[in-house]
Amino acid sequence: MSVLRQAPTLTQTIPRLPPLTLSNPSMITQHTPCTMHLSVLPPELACRLFYTMVDLSRTWNRNKWWLFDRVVESPHRTAFYARRTDGVDANEAWQEAAQYWYNGRVSEPPPVFPDPMEEACEIIERVVNDEMRKRTRFPLEWAGTGTEGQIWRANVAASNCYEGTKESVGFHSDHLTYLGPYPTIASLSLGTSRIFRLREVIPSEEISTRRARTFNIPLAHNSLTIMHAATQETFKHAIPPQPTIDLYKPLYPHPSEPFDPPQPSNCRINITFRFYRPDFHPKSIPRCKCDVPTILRPDMKNRHDGKTDQYWWTCYAGAQNDGKGCGFWRVMDMTTEGRGPTIADVDKKAAVG
Numbered sequence: 001m002s003v004l005r006q007a008p009t010l011t012q013t014i015p016r017l018p019p020l021t022l023s024n025p026s027m028i029t030q031h032t033p034c035t036m037h038l039s040v041l042p043p044e045l046a047c048r049l050f051y052t053m054v055d056l057s058r059t060w061n062r063n064k065w066w067l068f069d070r071v072v073e074s075p076h077r078t079a080f081y082a083r084r085t086d087g088v089d090a091n092e093a094w095q096e097a098a099q100y101w102y103n104g105r106v107s108e109p110p111p112v113f114p115d116p117m118e119e120a121c122e123i124i125e126r127v128v129n130d131e132m133r134k135r136t137r138f139p140l141e142w143a144g145t146g147t148e149g150q151i152w153r154a155n156v157a158a159s160n161c162y163e164g165t166k167e168s169v170g171f172h173s174d175h176l177t178y179l180g181p182y183p184t185i186a187s188l189s190l191g192t193s194r195i196f197r198l199r200e201v202i203p204s205e206e207i208s209t210r211r212a213r214t215f216n217i218p219l220a221h222n223s224l225t226i227m228h229a230a231t232q233e234t235f236k237h238a239i240p241p242q243p244t245i246d247l248y249k250p251l252y253p254h255p256s257e258p259f260d261p262p263q264p265s266n267c268r269i270n271i272t273f274r275f276y277r278p279d280f281h282p283k284s285i286p287r288c289k290c291d292v293p294t295i296l297r298p299d300m301k302n303r304h305d306g307k308t309d310q311y312w313w314t315c316y317a318g319a320q321n322d323g324k325g326c327g328f329w330r331v332m333d334m335t336t337e338g339r340g341p342t343i344a345d346v347d348k349k350a351a352v353g
């Protein structure tokens with residue numbers, strides 16, 4: 001009779017790797033699916049945008065959601081903007097998308113990008129496209145339609161304000177509901193430098209052979225972190241609280257006090273420029289039994305070749321509805337749901353001739 005011996009436990013076999021600080025762009029490229037671009041905007045624009053967003057952030061709210069039987073509040077303030085070029089004023093659909101940025105709480109139609117944000121966005125789009133041209137695309141990425149081809153553009157932006165050392169956002173990967181699979185997200189940092197923490201989710205089949213490592217990336221004022229395709233499928237990210245922070249000293253005075261010396265600030269502003277895909281338009285998002293739009297999540301544990309990855313539509317009512325969701329989930333199927341064109345669709349067409 002043979003005796004089956006139990007496999008050695010993970011802790012016995014694979015050493016834990018200490019957290020690693022990625023202090024320059026080449027280390028970030030080496031260890032993560034992200035790239036870092038320093039001093040991305042002209043200094044005057046970066047400072048003007050910082051002041052604009054800090055002033056606006058006085059009216060922003062903290063997201064709220066249900067955790068078991070109580071409401072919890074996000075430890076930072078957030079706001080959602082839509083770009084004027086996409087006809088937001090005439091398009092109620094974006095209102096629904098904005099509402100889901102606030103965890104399904106009813107909101108006004110999203111405001112359009114303030115002028116300095118629009119100016120910054122045009123520069124950032126060029127940086128993102130230059131970077132994307134150097135990279136191999138994943139099959140499920142959006143391939144664009146018509147003359148726009150495969151050019152990345154932003155049509156919405158979410159902004160966050162972290163004041164002081166304690167404001168933070170916990171580990172998460174961004175919902176893919178309107179972004180679709182393998183999105184590219186361009187994340188601008190302004191003001192006080194904070195740490196961006198990244199940690200890979202190891203697929204189940206590799207769990208016995210390797211461990212995830214925590215990466216800490218200092219985010220300087222006026223730096224752009226591009227979370228390239230596969231970041232949301234393979235990594236979780238966070239802005240952790242810190243014991244200390246360095247105050248940001250603006251180079252220019254506040255426009256409303258042009259003759260006073262600039263005041264140091266303990267705020268960090270983050271703006272994530274995003275492209276909400278036309279094939280994940282709010283009208284196309286399945287509803288669950290609670291009759292609210294579901295959210296799209298990647299199956300992070302099984303993956304990640306860009307072809308056989310799975311995504312689920314899941315009930316999100318729990319975030320708003322006294323924490324009581326209906327438990328709905330369904331596999332997302334690009335073909336039967338009529339989504340695309342993706343990079344794979346375009347490649348297939350090219351191969352056929």
Ligand SMILES: O=C(O)CCC(=O)C(=O)O
Binds near residue numbers: 158169196
């Ligand atoms: O502040 C940041 O850099 C990250 C914010 C973030 O993860 C988010 O808004 O989803």
Ligand SMILES: [Fe+2]
Binds near residue numbers: 174
């Ligand atoms: Fe995020």
